[in-house]
Amino acid sequence: MTDAAPLAIETRGLDLWYGDFQALYGVDVRVRAGIITSLIGPSGCGKTTLLRCFNRINERYPNVRTGGVIRVLGEDIYDPSVSLIELRKAVGMVFQRPNPLPISVYENVVFGLRVHTPRGELKRAALDEAVEKALTEVGLWKDLKDRLHDRATTLQLEQQQKLCIARLLPLKPDIILMDEPCSALDVEGTRAIEELMFELRGRYTIVIVTHNMAQARRASDECVFLLLGKLIEHSRTADLFLSPKEARTAEYIEGRYG
Amino acid sequence: MSAAPPAVPTRFVRTAHVARKERAEGVARFLFFLMAAAMVVPLCAILGYLLWKAAPALHLGFLLDVPKKGMTEGGIWPAFVGTLYLVGMSLAVSAPVGVLAAVYLNEYSRDNAFTRAINLAVINLAGVPSIVHALFGLGAFVYAAKFGYSILSASLTLAIMTLPVIIASTREALASVPHSFREACWNVGASRWQTIQAVVLPNSISGILTGLILQVSRAAGETAPIMFTGAVFYKAVQRGDLFPYRLDEQCMALSMHLYTVATQVPNVQEAIPYATAVVLLGSVLLVNATAVTLRVWLRGRKRW
Ligand SMILES: Nc1ncnc2c1ncn2[C@@H]1O[C@H](COP(=O)(O)OP(=O)(O)O)[C@@H](O)[C@H]1O
Ligand SMILES: [Mg+2]
Numbered sequence: 001m002t003d004a005a006p007l008a009i010e011t012r013g014l015d016l017w018y019g020d021f022q023a024l025y026g027v028d029v030r031v032r033a034g035i036i037t038s039l040i041g042p043s044g045c046g047k048t049t050l051l052r053c054f055n056r057i058n059e060r061y062p063n064v065r066t067g068g069v070i071r072v073l074g075e076d077i078y079d080p081s082v083s084l085i086e087l088r089k090a091v092g093m094v095f096q097r098p099n100p101l102p103i104s105v106y107e108n109v110v111f112g113l114r115v116h117t118p119r120g121e122l123k124r125a126a127l128d129e130a131v132e133k134a135l136t137e138v139g140l141w142k143d144l145k146d147r148l149h150d151r152a153t154t155l156q157l158e159q160q161q162k163l164c165i166a167r168l169l170p171l172k173p174d175i176i177l178m179d180e181p182c183s184a185l186d187v188e189g190t191r192a193i194e195e196l197m198f199e200l201r202g203r204y205t206i207v208i209v210t211h212n213m214a215q216a217r218r219a220s221d222e223c224v225f226l227l228l229g230k231l232i233e234h235s236r237t238a239d240l241f242l243s244p245k246e247a248r249t250a251e252y253i254e255g256r257y258g
Numbered sequence: 259m260s261a262a263p264p265a266v267p268t269r270f271v272r273t274a275h276v277a278r279k280e281r282a283e284g285v286a287r288f289l290f291f292l293m294a295a296a297m298v299v300p301l302c303a304i305l306g307y308l309l310w311k312a313a314p315a316l317h318l319g320f321l322l323d324v325p326k327k328g329m330t331e332g333g334i335w336p337a338f339v340g341t342l343y344l345v346g347m348s349l350a351v352s353a354p355v356g357v358l359a360a361v362y363l364n365e366y367s368r369d370n371a372f373t374r375a376i377n378l379a380v381i382n383l384a385g386v387p388s389i390v391h392a393l394f395g396l397g398a399f400v401y402a403a404k405f406g407y408s409i410l411s412a413s414l415t416l417a418i419m420t421l422p423v424i425i426a427s428t429r430e431a432l433a434s435v436p437h438s439f440r441e442a443c444w445n446v447g448a449s450r451w452q453t454i455q456a457v458v459l460p461n462s463i464s465g466i467l468t469g470l471i472l473q474v475s476r477a478a479g480e481t482a483p484i485m486f487t488g489a490v491f492y493k494a495v496q497r498g499d500l501f502p503y504r505l506d507e508q509c510m511a512l513s514m515h516l517y518t519v520a521t522q523v524p525n526v527q528e529a530i531p532y533a534t535a536v537v538l539l540g541s542v543l544l545v546n547a548t549a550v551t552l553r554v555w556l557r558g559r560k561r562w
Contacts, residue, residue, distance in 0.1 A: 083271065
C-alpha cells in the first residue's frame with residue numbers, strides 16, 4: 001500500500017516537553033514531498049517547536065524531551081545510526097530574522113560546502129559555480145554578481161533572507177523549513193519570498209510556519225492547523241479555508257480568536 | 259501507510275568525512291574539558307600545601323593572639339584587624355563613588371567627547387600597576403593632603419586603585435538590564451531617576467554586589483599601596499581588641515605581615531607564615547563565597 005506522493009516527513013505520536021511544560025501532544029503529521037505545506041495556528045501553539053523537531057535542532061535547548069517517532073524521507077531520525085550532520089544537510093532551515101553570517105555574500109553561500117567537504121577537495125571553480133547556481137536559483141545573481149565580496153550584513157533585509165535560502169541550496173537539501181520567513185520583511189519583500197517559494201516548489205519540500213492566514217492561503221498547497229500543541233486539521237489549503245472539517249478551525253480562520 | 263521503512267537507514271549515514279568530523283569534535287571537547295579541569299589543579303595544590311604546612315599553628319588562638327618574641331611566635335590579631343580597617347574604609351569610599359559614577363555613565367550620559375574621555379580614563383586606570391597607585395597615594399594623601407602615614411591615606415589609595423574596576427563591573431551589571439524594562443517605565447511617565455530606582459538598580463544589584471565584593475578581596479591582598487602609605491611592620495595591640503587603631507595612625511595588615519614574617523624576621527616558627535597565608539586566603543575565599551551565595555540568592559528571585 002503506497003500513497004500517491006511519497007512522504008517527506010512523517011511523525012507519529014510526537015510529544016515534546018520543555019521541562020515540565022508539554023508543548024506538543026501526540027502530533028501525527030504527514031508532509032508530502034515536493035509541495036509547500038504551511039503550519040498555522042495562534043501564537044504559542046507550537047508551530048516553531050514542531051518545525052524544529054524535523055531537523056532535531058530542538059535538542060540544543062536544555063531540558064527538551066521528545067517522545068514518539070519522526071521519520072524524514074522514510075528514516076527514523078532518532079535511529080542511533082543517523083548522523084545529525086547529514087540530517088541537517090538534508091533538512092535546511094530559514095529563520096524569522098534573516099541571519100546571514102557577517103562575512104561576504106560569496107562565503108555565506110559556500111559556507112555549507114566548506115563545512116561538509118574535506119578541505120583538499122574544494123576547487124575554486126566548483127565553488128564559483130555553486131555560488132552562481134544558488135544565487136540564480138533564488139533570483140539574486142543579477143543584483144549581486146558584482147557585489148559577491150560585499151559583507152552580507154550590508155544587504156537589504158529581503159536580499160538577506162534570499163541569501164539565507166541560497167545558503168542552503170549548495171548542499172542539495174530535500175526539505176527546507178521556514179519559520180515565519182517574511183515577518184521581518186515589507187510587502188515587497190514578502191511577495192518576493194513567496195514567489196521564490198513557488199520557484200523552488202517541486203524541487204524541494206517546503207514547510208513554512210506563518211501566523212498570517214492570508215499568506216498560508218496564497219502560498220501553500222496543504223495546510224496544517226495546530227492549536228495548543230495538538231494537530232487539529234490537515235488538508236489541502238483550499239479545502240481548509242473553504243470547508244474546514246473542525247469547528248475550531250473554522251472559528252480560527254474566521255478570526256474569532258488567535 | 260507508506261512503504262515499510264528499510265531496517266537499516268540509508269539516508270543519513272555517516273560518511274567517512276562525517277566520521278572524521280565527529281572524531282575531531284570528540285578530541286576538541288576533551289581538550290577543552292581538560293583545560294577547564296586544569297584550572298582546578300593549581301587551586302587545590304595551593305590550598306592543600308598551605309593547609310598542610312600551616313597545620314601546627316592553625317587554631318583560634320593564632321587569629322586572636324598578638325605577635326610575640328619579635329614576631330617569631332604568637333598570632334596575627336593586629337594584622338587581621340588592620341586589614342579589616344583598610345578594606346572597610348576603602349570600600350566605604352569606592353563603593354558609593356564607583357556605583358554612582360557608573361549609574362551616571364550608563365543611564366544619563368550621552369555619547370560625547372566628555373564621556374568618551376571618562377571611559378578612556380576608567381579603562382586606563384584599571385590597568386595601572388598597584389605600585390604606581392602606591393606612589394600616587396604617597397604623594398597625594400601622605401604628603402600633599404597631609405594625612406601622613408595613616409589608615410586614612412592607605413585606604414584612600416586602595417579606594418583609588420579599586421574604583422575603575424568597580425565602575426566597569428557596575429556598568430556591565432547595569433547594561434545587562436533589558437532596555438525594554440526602561441522603556442516600560444518611561445512610557446508611563448517615570449523620570450530617569452525613578453526608573454533607576456524602580457527597575458534598573460533592583461534588577462542589577464546582584465551584578466553590582468558581586469563586582470564590589472571581588473574588589474574587597476583584591477584590596478585585602480594588595481601590599482604595595484598600603485606599604486607606601488600606612489601599613490607598618492609592628493604595632494602593639496591588645497589581644498582580641500576590635501578597635502585598636504585610630505584613622506590617623508598606621509596599622510598592621512595581613513598581606514604586609516605575611517611578607518614580614520616570611521622574609522624579614524629571622525627564626526620565625528615554620529608554620530607561622532603559612533598560617534598567615536591561610537588566614538588571608540581563607541578570608542578572601544569566605545568573602546568570595548558570600549558573593550556567590552548572594553548572587554545565587556538574588557538571581558533566584560529574578561524572574562526573567
Ligand atoms: N525554549 C523554550 N523553553 C520553554 N518553553 C518554550 C520554549 N520555546 C517555546 N516554548 C513554549 O512552547 C509553546 C510553543 O511555542 P512555539 O513553538 O514557539 O509557538 P509558536 O511558534 O506557535 O508561536 C509556547 O507556549 C512557548 O511558551
Ligand atoms: Mg514561532
